[in-house]
Amino acid sequence: MPAVTGLPAPGGTSPDKERRGRLDRVLSFIERAGNALPNPIVLFAGLFALLAVVSTVLALAGVSVTVPGTDDTKPIGGLLSGEGLRWLLENLIPNFATFPPIGAVLVLMMVVGLAEKTGLLETAMRATLARVPRAVLPYAVAIIASQAHMMSDVGAIVLPPLAGLVFKSAGRHPVAGLIGGFACVTAGYAAGFTIGSLDALYVGITQQAASVLPAAEGLHIHVLINYFFTAASSVVLGLLGGFLISRVLEPRLGTYQAADGEATGEDLALTPVQRKGLAVTCAVVGVYLAAVLALWLPPGAPLRGEGGAFVPSPVLNGVVPVLFGAFLLAGLTYGFTVKRLTGTEDVVTAMTDSVKNMSGYIVMMFFAAQVIAVFTWSNLGVLLAVKAAALFNSIGVTGFWAIIAFVLLASCLNLVILSGSALWSLVGPVFIPAFMLMDMSPALSQAAFRIGDSATGAITPMNPYLLLVLAMVREYEPEARLGTLISRLAIFVVPFLLVWLAILGIFYGLDLPLGPGAHIGVK
Numbered sequence: 001m002p003a004v005t006g007l008p009a010p011g012g013t014s015p016d017k018e019r020r021g022r023l024d025r026v027l028s029f030i031e032r033a034g035n036a037l038p039n040p041i042v043l044f045a046g047l048f049a050l051l052a053v054v055s056t057v058l059a060l061a062g063v064s065v066t067v068p069g070t071d072d073t074k075p076i077g078g079l080l081s082g083e084g085l086r087w088l089l090e091n092l093i094p095n096f097a098t099f100p101p102i103g104a105v106l107v108l109m110m111v112v113g114l115a116e117k118t119g120l121l122e123t124a125m126r127a128t129l130a131r132v133p134r135a136v137l138p139y140a141v142a143i144i145a146s147q148a149h150m151m152s153d154v155g156a157i158v159l160p161p162l163a164g165l166v167f168k169s170a171g172r173h174p175v176a177g178l179i180g181g182f183a184c185v186t187a188g189y190a191a192g193f194t195i196g197s198l199d200a201l202y203v204g205i206t207q208q209a210a211s212v213l214p215a216a217e218g219l220h221i222h223v224l225i226n227y228f229f230t231a232a233s234s235v236v237l238g239l240l241g242g243f244l245i246s247r248v249l250e251p252r253l254g255t256y257q258a259a260d261g262e263a264t265g266e267d268l269a270l271t272p273v274q275r276k277g278l279a280v281t282c283a284v285v286g287v288y289l290a291a292v293l294a295l296w297l298p299p300g301a302p303l304r305g306e307g308g309a310f311v312p313s314p315v316l317n318g319v320v321p322v323l324f325g326a327f328l329l330a331g332l333t334y335g336f337t338v339k340r341l342t343g344t345e346d347v348v349t350a351m352t353d354s355v356k357n358m359s360g361y362i363v364m365m366f367f368a369a370q371v372i373a374v375f376t377w378s379n380l381g382v383l384l385a386v387k388a389a390a391l392f393n394s395i396g397v398t399g400f401w402a403i404i405a406f407v408l409l410a411s412c413l414n415l416v417i418l419s420g421s422a423l424w425s426l427v428g429p430v431f432i433p434a435f436m437l438m439d440m441s442p443a444l445s446q447a448a449f450r451i452g453d454s455a456t457g458a459i460t461p462m463n464p465y466l467l468l469v470l471a472m473v474r475e476y477e478p479e480a481r482l483g484t485l486i487s488r489l490a491i492f493v494v495p496f497l498l499v500w501l502a503i504l505g506i507f508y509g510l511d512l513p514l515g516p517g518a519h520i521g522v523k
Contacts, residue, residue, distance in 0.1 A: 059077055059078030064076060096370070105361070109355060117354070123334070130166065138180060145238075156465045160185070160469055174476055183244075188500075189457060190230065190453055193230065199223050203221060205372070206225075207221045220312045228507075237499065241492065288329055312517060316517075385433030402440075428445070436522050441518065443514045466482070
């Protein structure tokens with residue numbers, strides 16, 4: 001029998017140990033499967049070679065595809081044919097240079113990196129959390145975490161330890177804040193009422209994938225096509241995350257006992273210089289945004305669309321430049337006010353370093369751009385989309401059931417392919433046209449992918465920040481193991497997945513726009 005200490009009797013095995021053993025075996029399988037995958041760059045290079053061979057074989061066989069509802073028959077083009085090789089030589093560089101995500105992501109990363117390196121992002125989070133009442137703290141952490149994709153991967157590094165310190169300062173269990181903050185950053189990563197480089201990345205791939213069908217010509221695809229959905233999701237997921245932290249995670253951790261000599265709290269209040277910098281920054285950015293709205297909202301304003309329309313309009317089409325201006329002003333104002341920037345050389349260095357960190361992404365996007373271009377030119381994308389749509393119809397998986405199936409598929413793939421850009425580049429060219437043939441818009445496909453690309457990110461060993469969080473947890477619990485951490489993070493996965501699907505179901509059922517001018521169906 002187990003002893004009163006809770007340890008198993010000699011020769012016995014506790015249920016907790018058995019559960020950990022099963023969990024460790026599952027995690028080991030996921031880790032082996034993920035490690036067996038090649039680098040995304042190699043993956044796309046191999047896919048390019050496969051498409052070259054397959055397209056050529058199908059072209060020699062005389063295969064063609066007819067888009068349902070049209071009389072347009074498209075022959076499959078072979079990349080290894082004379083025509084295909086001429087196309088490749090003429091378009092290899094344009095395929096990359098004109099790939100929509102490249103410019104938008106790099107432009108935003110320059111200024112988001114500037115804001116991060118000056119300390120503005122961390123200061124803003126401290127200002128938000130430091131004065132939050134103890135009872136509201138889990139909900140504040142969860143809601144802020146649901147906006148973290150604006151900061152790219154910085155959110156997964158900065159927010160969890162800060163949340164742990166805030167919890168500890170408020171007399172709550174710091175591990176609950178740390179793990180809860182990380183879980184909400186990752187499981188709700190693609191939500192938020194803020195806009196960042198992730199949105200630009202998604203929509204660029206969406207735009208390219210949708211262009212294989214003629215119906216895309218009448219669609220207005222821009223960076224805000226999921227804004228209403230993600231804004232609503234971030235609030236609901238924030239409340240859900242706060243509930244899970246305070247009512248499920250923290251009670252399971254028990255009462256935190258600080259080690260001998262460990263400080264029981266930490267003053268997270270801003271220094272006078274930080275408060276001044278934040279106040280001046282808010283004022284400058286507020287004036288800038290007011291100017292943008294003044295040029296857009298009034299009747300006859302120069303940034304209205306054709307015929308005075310809000311949608312489409314230059315502001316929506318140019319959201320990335322608008323955000324660039326906002327982040328640039330914010331980073332410069334805060335940096336010079338708090339003396340983190342002392343001259344133009346510091347500004348150039350901060351922005352340059354941010355782009356340097358994107359070198360691997362740029363190489364991967366070169367190969368991804370070629371793959372998507374081959375899908376489009378060869379008409380293989382149309383062929384796969386038509387076959388996928390026919391398969392869904394034949395087995396009765398249509399409408400929102402098809403969306404659910406796609407979310408579950410993306411969630412599983414996300415366990416081994418953590419890069420959202422890589423995964424969306426792989427599945428987008430097939431499923432976006434397939435769902436368009438089922439009268440579902442690219443905006444809906446992208447919204448569904450956001451769910452699958454986020455929900456399981458917290459529990460996969462492929463997440464590079466998982467071991468970083470484990471090291472943070474061990475500062476409070478030296479005996480913590482990876483299985484322990486993932487079991488605690490798993491608390492958030494299924495609820496986030498189900499609730500987020502329910503939110504999308506409400507938008508789908510009520511035919512609500514997912515963003516400005518972005519409808520559920522292809523209209």
